[in-house]
Amino acid sequence: MAEPIRPAASLDGATVRFAERTVGPLDLIVLPGTITAIVGASGSGKSTALNLLAGLRTPDAGRAAPGAASRVSMVFQSPTLMPWANALSNVALPLELAGTPREEARARALDQLVAVGLGDRANALPRELSGGMAMRCALARALVTAPDLLLLDEPFAALDSVTRVRLIDLVTQAWAKSPGLAVVLVTHDVHDAARLAQRVLVLDPRGAVAADVGGARPSRHGGPIDPERARETADRVSAALAAAMEPAA
Template sequence: MSLEPLVSLRGIAKRYATGTLAVRGIDLDIAQGEVLALLGPSGCGKSTLLRMVAGLSEATAGRIDWPSGQPSARDIGFVFQEPTLMPWATALANVALPLELGGMGRREAAERAAAMLARVDLKGFENAYPRALSGGMRMRVSIARALVTRPRLLLMDEPFAALDEITRFRLNNDLLELWEAERFTVVFVTHSVFESVYLARRIAVMAPRPGRIHAELAVEAGYPRGEEFRTSAGYAAHCREVSQALGAAMAGAAA
């Protein structure tokens, strides 16, 4: 993994037209090839920050720099809290859409989309419509669509929060397998201490009202990770450390 920053945020603030100050004073470097978790309670500005990095929302103050070059639309994949699939289109058509919008021919886009569906363990479901898929399978389609353009940066906004624990664990493992194969950069928003420790090399703990970075914690554990790590003393120790940091962030916000 490179320690060179892919994205640098300096003094980022966001105030909405209603007057609400969502985040302020955000200084954060996102390294090339890392898995970074943004951890915090609902309403602390995690999603707002992610949308600004994606270029879907503008900062009120501060700057977002890309040291290795300004990204194109194909360089950033975004997985939302809900799969946001087109209900009238098959899984294959949903995944192929960003390629076709980028000018790729329909046949080549379909081949790339089919290969990516296979990568997320959905081979054989290319012609299935979203209504026929489980929640976990719909999220896999959403992940495949975000990765089909081979982005440098994958932004994930609490994508597994609504899933059952077994499905969530499996998708955590699948995400890490995809990351290990491709080594794209991941910024993963979550309000789960356990999920953040399992996935990330580094965790940025956010405090609310307005959102700001309270602490940055490293997870000193290598990859690949699996059940052996999830049940280890080291994992439990990291979870306690992160939980304490989150508690301190919440206490400071309430003071």
């Protein structure tokens, strides 16, 4: 008998209490090799869910289990690059902090910059990069450690539509090359969620999962996204989001 698949991470009734509100209970199982998007209104607990999955926050009730993911990387809404260091040094940083020899760390960092299309910008400082380039650099830094779980906290929000699609493509390319990589994206944009994810979770204003919608992303080897399916998925997510935000009768 095959052993059950161990989640990359999971939330089981996880609840976080803030001074002004309580978020949860959140229930979520993230399986290895999957892409999940989380959408919801502002304040519904999307970023809180990511912080729980990342181990950056401990729930006040319920449980946040790290699961099978031993290496977790996170990309935030802004690139959070060290302004005094060039792109290569920024990407190499997590490897060097983990004890990787400097020469090896920088070689791996350069390979990752090439993978995101920034091989010719390795010596550029963050101020010399466009917004899209800086976010690609942040993505390279997150991927250079070969994570098991990649958490994305609205990294496309401030980008133009063309750059957003390119970043989504880079994420899916990295996912396709890493069989065990699990990706969780938090976003306000239902179209981004539909294009990237295999599964879209809609949170209600309290932070509970109100709907679980199948995304437009096929399996890892299932070919490109069908634009019509992506539009239909975005429409279903929009409808579920509108329903979740309706006040209780």
